[in-house]
Every structure is written in C-alpha cells, then in structure tokens.
Amino acid sequence: MNKCKKFICVSVGLICFTLGAIGIILPILPTTPFLLLASFFFVKGSERFDIWFKNTKIYKKHLDSFVKEKAMTLKQKMTILLFADFMMAFPLIILDSLVIKCIIVLMIIIKYYYFLFVIKTINN
Template identity: 40%
Template structure:
C-alpha cells in the first residue's frame, strides 16, 4: 500500500457520496453536507477522483453553484432546511428535561434558517444545471 491515509479519505468520500445520493430521494438525510464532505475527501485522496466527482450529475445538480458562490435553488435550500428542521424538532422534543440543550438547539436552528434564507443567494432552477 502506497499511502493508507489516501485510501481512508477515498473510503470516507464514497461513503459520504452514497449517503448524499440516498439523501436525494430520502428527505430525512441532508444531501449537500454529505456531498461537500465527499468533495473534500476526494480532493484529499486523489486529483483524478476529485475531477471525476466534480463531473458527476450529483455534484452538478446539488453543489456546483454553491461551491462557485452563485447560490442554491429553492428546491436545494428546502432539501436542506426541511430535514434539518425535522431532526432538530425531534431532538428538541426529546430534551424536555434539558433546557440548555433546547436553547442551544433553537439557536443552531435559527442560525441555520438565517444562513440559508438570507445569506445563501437563491438562483433559478435553469441556472443550476448549466
């Protein structure tokens, strides 16, 4: 084995890419964070793998415009906001006896909404696939 760390990065990248792909059809899993992790891991493992990932339809449809700092479509934003809100609501409900946990979750949730609604630019669907 030349460099076992590269294979570790590659394995984590494929795992993250798989979870991101599942997140496209299963709304409970957030797609974009997993795809960002996959992109990072592939960049650490090999330039060839990184270039391949950046040419996949998965990357182009869900990350390309965000990485270029152009923005995200409403569909992509909702695909992030809705599952995170559901998961945080479950956590909030389960923390009935942990008020500080509820406060932290509420602050993180509010910051999440502010970031995706007001900071990340919203672009049209046709712009995404170019």
C-alpha cells in the first residue's frame, strides 16, 4: 500500500477514534461501531497506530471483549442496533423503489439475526 493510502487510512482511523471517544460522553453517537472502524483503518494504515490503539483504555473497555470473545454487552448491542435502525429508516421512508426497500428490510433482519444469535451477550 502506498504512503498516500496509508495516510488516508490513519486519518480516517483517527476521525473514527475521535467520534467513538465523543460517543462515550454523548449517548447519541454509538461508540463501538466507530471504534471498530478505527481499528480496521489502523490495521490497514499503520502497525504503530494499530499497536497504540489496542493499548488505549478505550479499546480495552469497549472492544477487547468483542475481539477476543466475539461478545458484547446488551447496552452495546442495543446502541448499535438502534443507531443502525435509525439510519436505515431514512431510505425506507424516502425511497419509492420496492426492491430497495426489500433489500434494506432484509439487511435489518440479517443484522438482528447476527446480533441476537452470533454475537454473545455478556454482563458488564
């Protein structure tokens, strides 16, 4: 990967990390999805940033259990599901295409299946 792509990945990772950190304070922003994105971009962009990120308290508190055990707290699951539903509601309301609406509903069903039956729920 060239330096420009690595720079972009690290930059997007830092933006996602910042949004995830803000989400800890503001309940309207979901923390876990932004931190997962940050992790993805840090892995792609820089080994040094990836190591730094995985050693932060934020990573250890919010993502470590998911990465190691494929498990989340009920609060994390609900936050992600509700935020995703909120975002998916807009195209359902705005678009007229029945095909697109069916695809979005199918995505919602798959998302709920995955969160309910694949990802384990752990206690705080």
